[in-house]
Amino acid sequence: MENVKDTFKEVAAAILPVTIVVIILQVALMRLPLEALLQFLVGVVFVSIGFFLFLLGVTAGLLPVGELIGKKLPKTKKSWLIIGTGFLLGLAVTIAEPDVRVLAKQIDQVSAGEISSGILVMAVALGLAIFVAAAMVRTIFSIPIHYMLIGGYVLVFALSMFVPDTFVSISFDAGGVTTGPMAVPFILALGVGVASVLRAPSASSSEGFGLIGLASIGPILAIMLLGVLFQ
Incomplete structure (x- = not known):
């Protein structure tokens, strides 16, 4: 109550x-x-x-199940399973994310169908899924998050020089909409759950945070790569 x-x-x-x-x-x-x-x-x-x-x-x-999955996975002692689960969950929750659907529909309308909503949703979902998997790698091997963030954004700004301005704008919007009401609770709970089990002198459950910020780089890069293909 x-x-x-x-x-x-x-x-x-x-x-x-x-x-x-x-x-x-x-x-x-x-x-x-x-x-x-x-x-x-x-x-x-x-x-x-x-x-x-x-x-x-x-x-x-969502929160209890996400955290429970995060706590159960490390007990299997299979890194590939933790990383693969992060990828699949990232893919699934992004496809279900209403904010992503709204953005994709708007872009489809503005581009007169040239950039279809289905292609955009899948590109965003794959980008986020890959970076959720990368975030699981970071947690497992205790990689400092600032290394991955700096590397990710250096790649983003380097790639932006070769992508049409339209796709640069869309890509940053895509990174924003993935931090919506479906993705954030589930993925964040998963990250905290995994980190809470993999405690070590250099790791704690607080390492589960920052996952969303890291994962949101994926959709930005995915849309920019899509822009390169559309050139």
């Missing part, structure tokens, strides 16, 4: 400020048609209900 109350407060804190600002703008400046305002308010109700149920599901299901 306490979890339900906390979730309700989170939803209210997220939705109410936006609703209040729009209503103030409506009264003071915009004067939108009454029908549009009513549609907005109905949308707020639906979003609030959906967000509430989603957060309950994340807390009750």
Whole structure:
């Protein structure tokens, strides 16, 4: 019951400020048609209900299962299985990520179908999956995260010199949308779970953090490589 109350407060804190600002703008400046305002308010109700149920599901299901998988995998003592599971989970949650779908649909519309939403979703999913697997490698072998981050972004900025400007812009948006409500809870919980089991003098469960920031480099590189193919 306490979890339900906390979730309700989170939803209210997220939705109410936006609703209040729009209503103030409506009264003071915009004067939108009454029908549009009513549609907005109905949308707020639906979003609030959906967000509430989603957060309950994340807390009750995604986070515990992700962390449990992360804790069970290292006990197999098979590095390839941990890395492979990270890849498959990264692929699956990105394909299911609603933010990625929204971006892909918008790009499909703007490009008049030249860059199809299906190709974009798969490129983003593969990019993130590869870097989630790389993050598992980092955790297993205690590789300092700044080495991988610096190397990843050096590659990003080097590649950006050979990619059309349109794809550079899309690539950074793709890196942002992968940090959405499906990918973050599951992948972060997986990383923390793996790191908590692989404790060593040089490693702790805190090493599970930073995984999302590292993984988001993958979609940027994937879209840039896609841009090279589209040239």
